[in-house]
Ligand SMILES: Nc1ncnc2c1ncn2[C@@H]1O[C@H](COP(=O)(O)OP(=O)(O)OP(=O)(O)O)[C@@H](O)[C@H]1O
């Protein structure tokens with residue numbers, strides 16, 4: 001958590017009535033400069049970030065270490081004071097307690113009381129958000145089951161593994177049944193089974209009509225979960241949009257797989273692209289659609305069989321690397 005005091009409503013926007021079509025979250029030209037140390041050195045953590053999160057979607061905030069993800073999230077939740085820009089939550093100000101009550105937050109490093117058990121900790125969290133005794137107990141038990149912590153529900157959290165700690169953090173974020181879940185690196189510290197379990201919890205939330213915003217480095221999780229993403233680097237948006245569109249945007253290569261290829265055909269295909277010979281198959285990687293047509297015509301002519309023609313899509317990992325390496329700098 002930041003040590004900064006919570007600011008008054010300094011980046012609120014006009015608050016139109018929320019409606020079905022109103023974004024759950026609207027971030028406009030957000031900037032945050034930290035001033036550090038005696039020399040008052042400036043760190044421009046976020047340098048003009050805009051995006052919107054729509055009702056019912058899973059939105060991913062991606063980027064390498066230090067990109068500004070946590071600062072963006074803390075700004076949205078008013079845990080740090082943005083330098084400029086506007087943030088609207090549910091069409092209103094994030095400073096409004098009624099708006100905040102609709103948000104569940106799991107921090108990057110959940111702060112939990114070491115000597116409390118998950119049951120006690122969740123009870124405390126429920127008290128802090130003003131839940132009654134029965135509601136607290138019912139919700140805490142339901143959350144303990146949801147994050148699969150029943151076996152450890154009465155053990156002190158201080159003895160938990162990182163993965164178990166993450167689950168306590170997740171249970172805490174879900175406790176008051178928020179409309180929007182904001183999760184900072186929810187998969188970190190989890191083994192593959194733990195990641196799948198958290199993924200399933202998040203998907204169940206989406207299926208229940210909730211909206212999710214999360215940061216992650218684990219691109220396979222992002223690829224499975226997210227509807228839309230923003231990729232940040234050095235405090236700026238490098239790419240944004242629907243995940244499927246982003247990874248599909250540039251189909252630059254095609255892979256043609258052929259069987260029954262005799263030597264003359266192989267020689268004719270060689271100039272068109274990159275050939276890889278397997279015992280019974282030939283793989284040809286082609287850069288252009290016109291070359292695909294030529295290769296197919298040659299294959300037909302020589303009596304070869306087309307086993308498959310696959311567009312080679314960029315993976316999220318490739319996109320991520322492209323957008324977050326020095327070559328992508330403006
Ligand atoms: N409280 C702070 N005071 C000063 N500088 C900070 C503070 N918090 C973050 N920074 C700096 O701001 C930049 C963005 O940090 P931030 O934690 O937002 O990145 P991140 O994308 O969440 O990174 P990570 O993937 O490591 O969690 C970094 O250069 C970081 O060192």
Ligand SMILES: [Mg+2]
Nearest residue numbers: 069070071108
């Ligand atoms: Mg972070």
